[in-house]
Amino acid sequence: MPILPVLDLLGGQVVRGVAGERSRYRPIVSKLSAGAEPLEIAHAFRRVFGLSELYLADLDAIAGQAPAREAHRQLRDDGFHLWIDAGVSSFAESQLLEDADAIVLGLESLASPQVLRDIVAACDPE
Numbered sequence: 001m002p003i004l005p006v007l008d009l010l011g012g013q014v015v016r017g018v019a020g021e022r023s024r025y026r027p028i029v030s031k032l033s034a035g036a037e038p039l040e041i042a043h044a045f046r047r048v049f050g051l052s053e054l055y056l057a058d059l060d061a062i063a064g065q066a067p068a069r070e071a072h073r074q075l076r077d078d079g080f081h082l083w084i085d086a087g088v089s090s091f092a093e094s095q096l097l098e099d100a101d102a103i104v105l106g107l108e109s110l111a112s113p114q115v116l117r118d119i120v121a122a123c124d125p126e
Contacts, residue, residue: 002053004083005045007038009068010059010096014041022059038071042080053081055104060110062087091118 001094007014010025013036018024026121027036031046038056044050054075056079061067069084076084085104089111103119110116 003049003051004053004055005051006055006057007041007050008057009038009071012038012068012071014038015059022063025059038068039078041073042075043076046080052079053083053101055083055085057115058084058086065095069096069099072097075099087117089115091115091122094119094122 006049008017008025009015010022013027015036016028017027018026028041029036030041030044033040042052042054045054056072056075058068058072060075062085064087067084072082072084081101082099083102083104084100085098086093086097087104087109088097088103088105089109094103094105103123105119107116
């Protein structure tokens with residue numbers, strides 16, 4: 001069974017969610033890592049569990065800010081495969097996620113079914 005660890009990224013740090021109340025999210029504290037930097041936490045997942053495919057919830061982007069493209073790039077450059085959830089609502093936003101191996105699309109975020117069609121069509125290799 002595949003296991004896909006999640007990194008909730010907020011303000012450049014991996015955070016621990018608290019019942020969906022983002023104002024209460026704080027940098028993660030873990031025995032696996034001394035800090036909450038995304039690359040450090042990802043390294044711990046790979047070192048301890050042999051996992052290099054990650055679901056990255058870019059909480060700043062989901063809230064309407066720019067995606068954390070530098071963090072995405074660092075993780076990809078280090079060999080991680082990323083499923084990125086950045087709250088994509090438009091075709092143009094999906095194009096900003098070039099470091100994604102997979103873009104997570106939530107129907108609640110998309111502006112219309114046509115946006116989903118456009119994104120799927122752009123990703124279709126045929």
